[in-house]
Amino acid sequence: MEKKYVAEPYKIKVVEPIAVTSRAQREEVIKKAGYNTFLINSSDVYIDLLTDSGTTAMSDNQWAGIMMGDEAYAGSKNFMKLQEAVREVYGFKYIVPTHQGRGAENILSQITIKEGDYIPGNMYFTTTRAHQEMNGGTFVDVIIDEAHDSANENPFKGNIDLKKFENLIDEVGADKIPYICVAVTVNLAGGQPVSMKNLKEVSKLAKENGIMVMYDATRCVENAYFIKEREEGYQDKSIAEILKEMMSYADGCTMSGKKDCLVNIGGFLAINDEKLYQKATQLVVVYEGMPSYGGMSGRDMEAMARGIYESVDYNYIHHRITQCRYLGDKLSDAGIPIVKPVGGHAVFLDAKQFYPHIPQDEFPAQMLAAQLYLKSGVRSMERGIISAGRDKDGNNYHPKLELVRLTIPRRVYTYAHMDVVADSIIDLYKERDKVKGLKMVYEPPVLRFFTARFEPLK
Numbered sequence: 001m002e003k004k005y006v007a008e009p010y011k012i013k014v015v016e017p018i019a020v021t022s023r024a025q026r027e028e029v030i031k032k033a034g035y036n037t038f039l040i041n042s043s044d045v046y047i048d049l050l051t052d053s054g055t056t057a058m059s060d061n062q063w064a065g066i067m068m069g070d071e072a073y074a075g076s077k078n079f080m081k082l083q084e085a086v087r088e089v090y091g092f093k094y095i096v097p098t099h100q101g102r103g104a105e106n107i108l109s110q111i112t113i114k115e116g117d118y119i120p121g122n123m124y125f126t127t128t129r130a131h132q133e134m135n136g137g138t139f140v141d142v143i144i145d146e147a148h149d150s151a152n153e154n155p156f157k158g159n160i161d162l163k164k165f166e167n168l169i170d171e172v173g174a175d176k177i178p179y180i181c182v183a184v185t186v187n188l189a190g191g192q193p194v195s196m197k198n199l200k201e202v203s204k205l206a207k208e209n210g211i212m213v214m215y216d217a218t219r220c221v222e223n224a225y226f227i228k229e230r231e232e233g234y235q236d237k238s239i240a241e242i243l244k245e246m247m248s249y250a251d252g253c254t255m256s257g258k259k260d261c262l263v264n265i266g267g268f269l270a271i272n273d274e275k276l277y278q279k280a281t282q283l284v285v286v287y288e289g290m291p292s293y294g295g296m297s298g299r300d301m302e303a304m305a306r307g308i309y310e311s312v313d314y315n316y317i318h319h320r321i322t323q324c325r326y327l328g329d330k331l332s333d334a335g336i337p338i339v340k341p342v343g344g345h346a347v348f349l350d351a352k353q354f355y356p357h358i359p360q361d362e363f364p365a366q367m368l369a370a371q372l373y374l375k376s377g378v379r380s381m382e383r384g385i386i387s388a389g390r391d392k393d394g395n396n397y398h399p400k401l402e403l404v405r406l407t408i409p410r411r412v413y414t415y416a417h418m419d420v421v422a423d424s425i426i427d428l429y430k431e432r433d434k435v436k437g438l439k440m441v442y443e444p445p446v447l448r449f450f451t452a453r454f455e456p457l458k
């Protein structure tokens with residue numbers, strides 16, 4: 001069936017050629033990369049859906065801003081612009097610029113977490129959890145159960161389960177919980193949003209117990225779009241209004257500018273509490289740079305400030321979300337098992353269902369990502385047993401979700417590219433019985449998914 005789509009709300013001013021390779025070339029490439037798509041050179045990739053992080057196409061307005069960089073060591077005017085954008089669009093008082101999201105996570109974790117603390121959150125994120133653990137904290141997943149079920153169509157699958165949050169408070173005591181980390185949207189659940197109602201309730205419960213609410217705001221604009229689309233009372237509100245209301249229920253946020261701020265590098269920590277802001281500035285000078293540039297150049301801060309305003313334009317975000325959904329619907333209509341509903345930044349293939357004959361310990365998602373590259377030069381990534389890593393005792397985590405992520409960069413690919421991706425996956429699905437699993441032949445000690453190597457099982 002022909003699918004309808006929302007045409008691009010922009011036109012192309014600059015083009016970047018991409019590699020068209022043969023099957024024989026790709027066979028060499030994947031073998032050399034140890035069947036790990038992270039280890040493929042981008043010059044060997046046709047359509048790169050590895051990540052939406054830092055892969056954004058900036059606008060002519062942002063590129064013009066790059067020329068307006070004020071590279072002063074202190075008090076850059078671009079920092080003032082960025083601060084103003086964060087205050088106006090997000091509503092937080094203080095901002096500490098960092099080189100990217102994890103720089104902000106590092107500072108937040110250090111100024112708030114003590115040995116033995118607990119940090120509840122709606123499903124873990126790799127770098128976020130790593131910083132919490134490195135500071136002596138324990139991450140506790142308090143997302144609703146539905147989030148772990150790839151077929152469940154709850155419209156707000158990223159919601160916090162208030163009962164789980166409350167139970168944790170009862171169990172360990174509120175003084176052991178410096179803050180609750182609420183990701184809007186939840187990356188590892190498939191880009192699933194949190195409802196405004198849930199954000200309000202979380203804020204109330206946290207406040208009653210003297211616990212701060214910190215958002216992982218990385219994809220907050222996508223979250224705002226889903227609220228407008230799905231939550232009663234928000235249809236007539238603008239994305240900017242919804243975003244501002246969301247943020248009003250938090251004490252601050254960490255932000256990876258490489259996603260919803262529409263830039264290629266940068267991030268920030270935003271916070272309302274003046275004392276914590278001062279603590280953060282003491283650390284930013286050690287890890288990043290002066291408080292007025294952190295980990296960014298003046299021109300980068302200018303591009304980010306402009307990106308923040310562009311990101312709340314309805315036409316931009318409407319196109320983005322519907323492009324993801326187009327790919328998801330096309331796959332779903334062909335009977336391909338995907339995570340539902342389709343989230344904000346990616347389509348996730350359910351590898352356990354795609355290759356039911358491959359046990360999780362033989363890495364079905366990793367193999368599916370490798371097969372997709374072999375088929376058409378499309379690069380995706382594993383989000384399953386390899387990404388989940390090992391626990392403190394060295395045992396593999398066995399996550400319920402064994403997924404391949406097809407992440408859509410912002411403003412980069414067209415619907416024709418989405419068709420190529422969908423058609424190659426549909427072909428792979430027809431040949432699925434012939435595919436076997438992998439064995440891991442090299443495993444690094446941390447964040448293994450980036451550099452682990454594999455060989456196909458005979």
Ligand SMILES: *Cc1c(COP(=O)(O)O)cnc(C)c1O
Nearest residue numbers: 100101102125187216218256258
């Ligand atoms: C990307 C990301 C981060 C980390 O940000 P970086 O800019 O990559 O350091 C944190 N949380 C989520 C949900 C992310 O997607």
